Amino acid sequence: MRTNKFLFYAMPCIVMASMRLMGCGDGGSGDPAYGPGWPAAHADGHNSDYSPVKGARNIAFAWQRKFEGTINLGPTTGMDGQVYVTTSAEGCHLYALDARTGATRWCTDAVNQYAVASSALLDEEGRIYLADDEAMHAFDNTGRLLWETPITGFPLSAQFTQTGKVIFITHIGLLYVLDRHTGKAVIDRYSLAGGMPADSTFDPQACMRGTEACPCANTLAFDQRSGRFFFTYWKPGTPQAALWGMRYTEEGGPAVKKLWETSALPGGSASSPDISADGSRIYVNANTGGLFAMNAETGATIWEYDIGYEPGGSQSTSPDGYIMPAGGGNAPLLCIRDAGDHAALVWRNEALQNRGVATQVAGKLVYPTVAAGSERFSYDLLVVDVLTGRELDRERLPGKGLFTVGTTIGPEGNVYVPTFNGLLFAYRPD
Template identity: 65%
Template sequence: MTALLLAGCKTSEPDGSEQLDRAYGPGWSAVHADSRNSDYSPIQGPKKVALAWQRKFDGTINLGPTIGKDGHVYLTTNAGDCHLYALDPQTGKTIWCSEEVNQFAVASSALVDEQGRLYIADNEAMHAFDVAGNLLWETKIKGFPLSAQFTHTGRLIFITHIGIIYVLDRTNGAMMLDPHPLSAELPPDPDFDPRACMRGTADCPCANTLAVDQETGRFFFTYWAPGAAQAGLRAMVYSEKKGPSLKPLWENTSLPGGSASSPDISVDGSRIYVNDNEGGLHAIEAATGANIWTFAIGYEPGGSQSTSPEGLIMPAGGGTAPLMCIQDVGPEARMVWKNDSLNHLGLPMQTGGHLAFATVAGSPTKARKDLVVVDTRTGEVLDRVPFPGKTLFTVGTTIGAEGNVYVPGFDGTLFAFRPAN
């Protein structure tokens, strides 16, 4: 939220040695909303929704869209000639689409800066576009990143799936420092299918989006080191005080089965939340990497959780998962509510007004899916609207400044719901 409120402002650290650049655009400008990967928006969400439009794309959609300050909805797909689309939020019609990125761009959502420029990679290069879709620059990379973030100094930072960290100048794509491999034993084939990254196993060492603390320069990411018994969470810091540098801080290897989610940072920056592939939600101390608590959610989540500033955490759905809300209460977590009658099959989003939006199995037939709006404090269902037709599980939930809620299905359909009033 701090990054959103201060977007475009420049200040300095207390010792005046490092300029800060709040590069994030307003609104849902990163794959998980912000640099913290919160999947939360301070926008007051609608309590009642109605379908505004839907659009079917060729191929699949793997992630939720991002939204620029002009309201344009940015989406990636893996089929056809165009793989990056800018859509009109009112109609879903194409404003422009780009053939400059290949089908591997489907593994990322576009990152949007305060000037409306977009940054997105495929398995060959990181690309930058202006608001009209013109290519500004491209920088060759090895492997593909699963979405990028901005550092506290306004640089572009990302980690490719094989474990190489890149930091680029976002104005021209120049490397701020040499590519930084996390291991000397990189996988031999950097070009394998991104579907291998869906569970964050040893086959895809760095399978999620890093989270960046805009106040300290620390960033956090999941990584399955070559030869390790299981995945872990790592912390590093990027600094430009004495020239661009990366410094390892700590490593926590407590994610059995792989990493089921991107890490997200609590609003005060003190702890990191991350899921493993054996049904565990972990809270880890940001400064030291020490385990604070682990909460058994009872299933393997199919993506990243949503975390509110109040510490309300809603895991992603998966299988026969019930919709639930957990709260971090300091030394432990507690279940706030759980609704076993709502089979959760998507990635949730929380908004201002204590609201959450989630995809659940329809009733009476599970072939149909419904969008539900719930009160995060009580679990009360405030609205329930069906997705038209048969829909596979959904892969993200995003809200625009006008209150539209965007939900893409893995089958390539993007649904837009408007406030019903």
């Protein structure tokens, strides 16, 4: 068993083609390395927090679990009937649960508590990739450790490249690309700062907000069609965070190349960027309350929309440009639409306080968690019409939940909602 150094605190990164249910969906990437279902932290390589599964307009409570540690991100799911969740609880830090009952099929302590910063990444062959602050690990779907590769720092989830390699950036700005079959490095470790970071310690408050002491505090978004990937980075010594665009290529040998950076994120950002369905735009939040659309090729700002608060996670973006910002504070539930050269408000409901990542599904539905009236730490899961904001169904999350940290849609249409204090709820189509 690994030695657990100290408890990891909350991270706000709070997140299928027709019947095949391709893992990257019709909203983004189509690389076969991604497993079917919800295989990545924010659903797919584009970080869309969108599922092409036809969503249910009515849902019913199925089961719940309580873990003694924290849960920081939504689970991932595959077609093998397993739900994968990471937790900081003592003992096991990666659990595989039965999607029907929530019972533990297996768990492992081969990763330490820093694994809670990531959601498990699943490939088409059922393998699982998960890092802590010591190594990136690969498991098969029975929990058997296949390989582990030492790393410095910890990432906030990983993605696949267009050629199926595992790519990730640790919180201190070190980029790795590994062969997913062997764990061997495909390129030399790449430092965003140009040299080895002087300090690899971890500041929980900085990582919660993506500020200078935690330079890379979110999951990179990767476009399989172009090889471009995007992430926020607060370079040491600079006045604010920037959005970076880079490209991974294997032409002439595996390599990464910086394309551009734009220092347009005042106050930093711990919300993962996401890529539009056509790959032309990047959506990213600043801690000052601005949601930006950036040109993916040049990094130029296309528009900025003031949502009025600092979001506690990344937004959900549908293939046709409907955007549901994550909650934060007493934030209202709202929907905006990318209208080309500007963002247009579709609706805003001040009576519904958004308490998590409002995940969209096919059929123009969204599943947000909201405050349950005036009762402290009580939340409801809603089914809402994306186009009108009309509430279609409401289900209580049993118990006291602090706040939700990402909503996941399973391939069977189940809705999985975890809370920071270790609760995981499952709802089925009714």
